[in-house]
Amino acid sequence: MLSRELEQSLNLAIQKARENRHEYITVEHLLYALLDNPPAIQAIRACGGSIEGLRNELDNFLEQYIPLLPDDSDEDAQPGLGFQRVIQRAILHVQGTGRKEVTGTNVLIAMFAEKESHAVYFLSREEVTRFDLVNYISHGISRVAGESTGLPPATGVDRDEGFEEDEAQTPLAAFAINLNEQAMAGRIDPLIGRHAEIERTIQILCRRRKNNPLVTGEAGVGKTAIAEGLARKIVEGEVPEVLIDSTIFSLDLGALLAGTKYRGDFEQRLKAVLAELEDTPGAILFIDEIHTVIGAGAASGGAMDASNLLKPVLASGRMKCIGSTTYQEYRGIFEKDRALSRRFQRVEIVEPSVDETVKILRGLKKPFEEHHDVRFTAPSLRTAAELSSRYITDRQLPDKAIDVIDEAGAQTRLAPAAKRRKTISVNDVERVVSKMARIPPRTVSASDKDVLKNLDADLKRVVFEGLRAAVKQGIPRSSVAIWADGDLGESVLLRAKAMSIGTSASPGSGLETVKHLFVDYIGIQLSFDPDSPLNTREQLLKQLDVLSGSNREGSIQLIIELDSTPTAAQIDNFGNSMKARANLLLKSIEQFQDAGVNSGLWAFDSKGIESYTATLAAQAHIDGRQSKVLLSTSNDFLTRNVNDLTADEKHITRLAAQTHGVDGLLIGPGAYYHQLLDFDKGRISRDEAIISIANHLINMSELFEKSRVASPVF
Amino acid sequence: MSDSKEIQRSDGLVVEEAKPKLKRPQLYRVILINDDYTPMEFVVMVLQRFFRLAHDDAVQIMLNVHTKGSGVCGVYPSEIAQTKVREVMNFAKENEHPLQCTMEPE
Numbered sequence: 001m002l003s004r005e006l007e008q009s010l011n012l013a014i015q016k017a018r019e020n021r022h023e024y025i026t027v028e029h030l031l032y033a034l035l036d037n038p039p040a041i042q043a044i045r046a047c048g049g050s051i052e053g054l055r056n057e058l059d060n061f062l063e064q065y066i067p068l069l070p071d072d073s074d075e076d077a078q079p080g081l082g083f084q085r086v087i088q089r090a091i092l093h094v095q096g097t098g099r100k101e102v103t104g105t106n107v108l109i110a111m112f113a114e115k116e117s118h119a120v121y122f123l124s125r126e127e128v129t130r131f132d133l134v135n136y137i138s139h140g141i142s143r144v145a146g147e148s149t150g151l152p153p154a155t156g157v158d159r160d161e162g163f164e165e166d167e168a169q170t171p172l173a174a175f176a177i178n179l180n181e182q183a184m185a186g187r188i189d190p191l192i193g194r195h196a197e198i199e200r201t202i203q204i205l206c207r208r209r210k211n212n213p214l215v216t217g218e219a220g221v222g223k224t225a226i227a228e229g230l231a232r233k234i235v236e237g238e239v240p241e242v243l244i245d246s247t248i249f250s251l252d253l254g255a256l257l258a259g260t261k262y263r264g265d266f267e268q269r270l271k272a273v274l275a276e277l278e279d280t281p282g283a284i285l286f287i288d289e290i291h292t293v294i295g296a297g298a299a300s301g302g303a304m305d306a307s308n309l310l311k312p313v314l315a316s317g318r319m320k321c322i323g324s325t326t327y328q329e330y331r332g333i334f335e336k337d338r339a340l341s342r343r344f345q346r347v348e349i350v351e352p353s354v355d356e357t358v359k360i361l362r363g364l365k366k367p368f369e370e371h372h373d374v375r376f377t378a379p380s381l382r383t384a385a386e387l388s389s390r391y392i393t394d395r396q397l398p399d400k401a402i403d404v405i406d407e408a409g410a411q412t413r414l415a416p417a418a419k420r421r422k423t424i425s426v427n428d429v430e431r432v433v434s435k436m437a438r439i440p441p442r443t444v445s446a447s448d449k450d451v452l453k454n455l456d457a458d459l460k461r462v463v464f465e466g467l468r469a470a471v472k473q474g475i476p477r478s479s480v481a482i483w484a485d486g487d488l489g490e491s492v493l494l495r496a497k498a499m500s501i502g503t504s505a506s507p508g509s510g511l512e513t514v515k516h517l518f519v520d521y522i523g524i525q526l527s528f529d530p531d532s533p534l535n536t537r538e539q540l541l542k543q544l545d546v547l548s549g550s551n552r553e554g555s556i557q558l559i560i561e562l563d564s565t566p567t568a569a570q571i572d573n574f575g576n577s578m579k580a581r582a583n584l585l586l587k588s589i590e591q592f593q594d595a596g597v598n599s600g601l602w603a604f605d606s607k608g609i610e611s612y613t614a615t616l617a618a619q620a621h622i623d624g625r626q627s628k629v630l631l632s633t634s635n636d637f638l639t640r641n642v643n644d645l646t647a648d649e650k651h652i653t654r655l656a657a658q659t660h661g662v663d664g665l666l667i668g669p670g671a672y673y674h675q676l677l678d679f680d681k682g683r684i685s686r687d688e689a690i691i692s693i694a695n696h697l698i699n700m701s702e703l704f705e706k707s708r709v710a711s712p713v714f
Numbered sequence: 715m716s717d718s719k720e721i722q723r724s725d726g727l728v729v730e731e732a733k734p735k736l737k738r739p740q741l742y743r744v745i746l747i748n749d750d751y752t753p754m755e756f757v758v759m760v761l762q763r764f765f766r767l768a769h770d771d772a773v774q775i776m777l778n779v780h781t782k783g784s785g786v787c788g789v790y791p792s793e794i795a796q797t798k799v800r801e802v803m804n805f806a807k808e809n810e811h812p813l814q815c816t817m818e819p820e
Binding site: 023024026027065066067070078080081082083114116117118120121124125 | 740741788790
């Protein structure tokens with residue numbers, strides 16, 4: 001049966017023809033009438049059609065093309081053949097589906113079979129297609145946002161049909177992401193700085209042949225951001241004319257591989273993508289992690305992989321391709337495929353400086369603020385850049401700094417709504433960094449220099465409290481370390497000092513302390529032990545050979561170890577003898593810095609050649625690297641006499657001149673060895689020993705302060 | 715490789731097929747075909763009745779059919795042309811004349 005609304009529409013169509021003395025009632029009359037049929041209106045709108053536009057077109061058509069009945073005739077308008085067929089088809093279809101009522105939309109769809117009718121032509125002009133209509137009616141899928149019915153599918157169309165639709169996408173749409181579109185949709189963050197890199201990338205893209213830039217850099221420095229930023233610049237028209245019509249497609253290698261069932265599926269897909277790219281003017285293919293194309297899709301042992309499919313296209317210059325990979329993978333994988341790598345021009349992305357990172361953070365802060373509903377203060381951004389640069393050493397700026405501010409924002413979400421603060425301060429950032437780097441907050445919260453400045457005062461407090469407690473409880477000093485371990489967790493330096501005091505019953509070198517510091521808390525220990533049975537010189541040279549790369553594999557292994565346990569490297573006992581050996585030391589500093597250990601503590605045991613070691617240590621500061629240099633000195637220059645300060649003063653003044661440029665001095669427990677010894681021998685009481693040590697340390701600190709030597713660490 | 719090209723081609727074609735759809739639909743000429751049995755008067759009547767022609771015009775077209783083998787009776791959108799052809803054929807059949815009426819794109 002016809003629905004009531006449809007019946008009205010049919011009457012309207014007849015009425016329209018009669019009023020105008022039209023000879024026939026045509027499909028166009030029918031469509032005209034359906035423009036007042038609610039379900040039909042909804043469907044047309046959902047498919048993006050304009051009701052008014054259609055009405056105008058139809059009015060013009062009916063007036064111009066429909067023959068009129070003579071005025072004197074008493075004939076009536078007759079239904080045209082098309083009109084009859086449409087109604088018939090709609091009714092048959094509805095009967096076939098077992099439904100009871102024929103609606104306006106059924107008629108609308110039935111109309112599309114009249115391919116030669118103007119009605120269908122007008123609908124197509126409004127970009128209303130039969131497919132859109134049936135999709136809308138069956139599943140409520142609308143082409144226009146906000147018009148979806150949200151109804152469950154009206155008919156049992158099986159899922160396969162939807163899948164077929166996916167398959168019908170062009171290969172490029174299915175296996176690559178159009179970055180230009182992403183940029184237009186505002187899903188790409190702006191690129192800040194990097195002018196030189198972008199310029200070089202563009203320059204390479206403009207070459208006639210081998211116009212394929214390969215962006216290399218450490219993970220997190222923003223390689224992907226270069227491609228995305230370029231897309232954004234293209235969209236914003238900020239690129240030279242040659243590139244203005246370019247589109248960047250980011251290849252989704254995963255999607256390309258996923259679901260390939262048979263040998264050849266992968267190749268077919270990739271070929272289709274490449275063919276489409278070649279046919280698309282201005283297309284630029286972006287392959288993130290490009291080293292993955294080597295071996296991708298290759299059958300076991302097969303020589304044919306994605307990289308081999310790419311090679312001919314790349315060399316010819318018919319297609320532009322941007323690749324990106326980390327430095328490590330470039331060296332390890334990509335570079336080995338000479339045929340592939342020669343087709344690319346490298347663009348090196350270096351880690352941005354702290355200042356540049358701050359700029360980047362400033363540029364990116366808005367989306368993060370919106371996401372977390374907070375505000376970042378300017379100092380908090382700077383702190384994030386500085387602290388992440390200093391303490392998160394296994395990763396790169398700006399990525400790690402961005403992580404810090406993101407996490408700081410996320411942290412506010414954890415607080416109950418009432419207590420939630422809207423501003424991210426320096427403190428918040430510090431807390432996040434300390435969590436991420438697993439460094440106790442107090443160490444982080446001030447710059448290293450400040451720590452060292454306050455160290456003597458802090459130290460006294462902790463040392464004496466520690467000693468007092470140890471002595472009181474009658475715990476042997478050798479186990480103070482265990483006690484200290486549980487309780488004095490705030491500063492690694494302090495903790496190590498407490499241990500040192502506890503464990504060194506004899507005057508030892510300050511290096512003991514440093515060893516604990518490094519081995520237990522910071523990083524690895526590289527011990528060149530000159531007292532080993534081997535010939536010292538030979539052994540050293542051998543070790544340094546490893547470092548300097550004459551043995552490449554070994555060197556890489558070492559660098560990896562440094563990468564994984566970073567912040568600092570300790571070089572042990574170097575100063576023990578000759579200047580020649582100190583030169584080796586310098587060499588090794590360079591090696592370490594090349595290996596990426598450039599923001600940490602350098603501890604040197606000078607053993608009497610303070611001035612020379614200090615000069616070398618100053619090298620650790622080259623290029624504004626953020627190293628701190630600690631120099632452990634021999635203890636024996638310090639007097640044992642608490643009351644004779646003149647001798648101490650002389651030594652300290654000399655030391656000040658020799659250790660210019662050193663951030664801290666490590667002075668071993670030998671400084672108060674005599675007090676400890678006297679206590680051991682029962683010559684003085686515990687309290688006397690503690691007071692005596694305290695006085696001694698205080699006096700020495702004052703001396704150091706007076707002579708403006710680097711802050712001492714006892 | 716050639717396979718993938720074809721897939722692509724066929725994909726491309728689907729898109730291209732949609733374009734001709736947007737051409738304005740053609741109009742059709744309705745044509746009467748000459749035969750040796752249908753009386754001239756009948757043809758004139760058909761032209762007057764179904765194509766609303768004045769008597770003189772109808773005679774002119776009838777003569778065209780008679781001398782040249784066929785004559786154009788009018789130009790209409792597809793549906794109307796179809797309907798006219800059907801009406802004329804039905805009317806001729808009712809009167810047992812072998813008159814043929816067809817349509818062709820203009």
